[in-house]
Amino acid sequence: MNKRIVFATSNEGKMKEVRMILADLGMEILSMKQAGLQADIVEDGTTFEENARIKALAIQKLCRQQALSDENESGETIVLADDSGLEVDFLGGAPGIYSARYMGEETSYEVKNRAIIDKLSEAEGEERSARFVCAIAAALPDGEVLTARGTIEGQIGYEAAGEGGFGYDPIFYLPKRGLTTAQLLPEEKNEISHRGKALGAMKELLKGKLGDKR
Numbered sequence: 001m002n003k004r005i006v007f008a009t010s011n012e013g014k015m016k017e018v019r020m021i022l023a024d025l026g027m028e029i030l031s032m033k034q035a036g037l038q039a040d041i042v043e044d045g046t047t048f049e050e051n052a053r054i055k056a057l058a059i060q061k062l063c064r065q066q067a068l069s070d071e072n073e074s075g076e077t078i079v080l081a082d083d084s085g086l087e088v089d090f091l092g093g094a095p096g097i098y099s100a101r102y103m104g105e106e107t108s109y110e111v112k113n114r115a116i117i118d119k120l121s122e123a124e125g126e127e128r129s130a131r132f133v134c135a136i137a138a139a140l141p142d143g144e145v146l147t148a149r150g151t152i153e154g155q156i157g158y159e160a161a162g163e164g165g166f167g168y169d170p171i172f173y174l175p176k177r178g179l180t181t182a183q184l185l186p187e188e189k190n191e192i193s194h195r196g197k198a199l200g201a202m203k204e205l206l207k208g209k210l211g212d213k214r
């Protein structure tokens with residue numbers, strides 16, 4: 001039925017993870033660059049799902065325009081887009097959908113992470129609960145949009161630790177492991193991450209849509 005999946009990201013790390021998880025769908029999986037697409041989309045939704053949906057629909061529109069101008073393209077593209085962030089309960093869910101923009105896009109994560117630790121100076125144990133959230137939207141060729149969500153629960157550490165991962169990983173502490181997500185190997189993080197879970201859930205939804213219940 002559908003020929004290809006375009007994942008709306010320019011991040012190669014994300015693409016690697018996406019290819020690994022979606023491999024058994026047996027579909028061609030392209031990055032924006034590989035699909036010859038470029039876009040600067042305003043993410044003005046109020047939830048992770050809304051933002052993922054806005055991105056997926058905008059890129060699906062570009063794919064249709066591309067198909068119209070290229071006879072070789074079938075236009076049968078499923079566009080996937082994600083939106084993710086960190087929710088800190090003690091901060092009322094902040095930075096949430098503003099995670100990338102928190103304290104300004106140019107501010108280093110060393111500074112952002114320090115600021116979050118400082119804001120939680122009065123919080124103890126369970127009061128430090130936090131989660132990474134990832135929503136993935138799939139814009140199907142017929143206009144339908146599917147969404148899936150994945151989360152990973154943890155706590156804000158008392159100190160930043162670890163060199164792996166990116167963003168808020170050094171302060172995202174997993175009490176059961178006694179480590180932050182920045183201290184996990186990439187494969188270990190992928191297995192339990194919000195993004196891995198959301199992609200897994202989306203894969204099941206897509207299998208259902210493609211009539212393939214393997």
Ligand code: IMP
Binds near residue numbers: 084
């Ligand atoms: P985006 O969905 O790629 O735009 O990511 C949003 C922001 O959420 C990132 O810039 C990070 O600040 C934060 N974030 C999302 N996922 C992770 C993660 O796995 N580790 C650390 N930070 C993350």
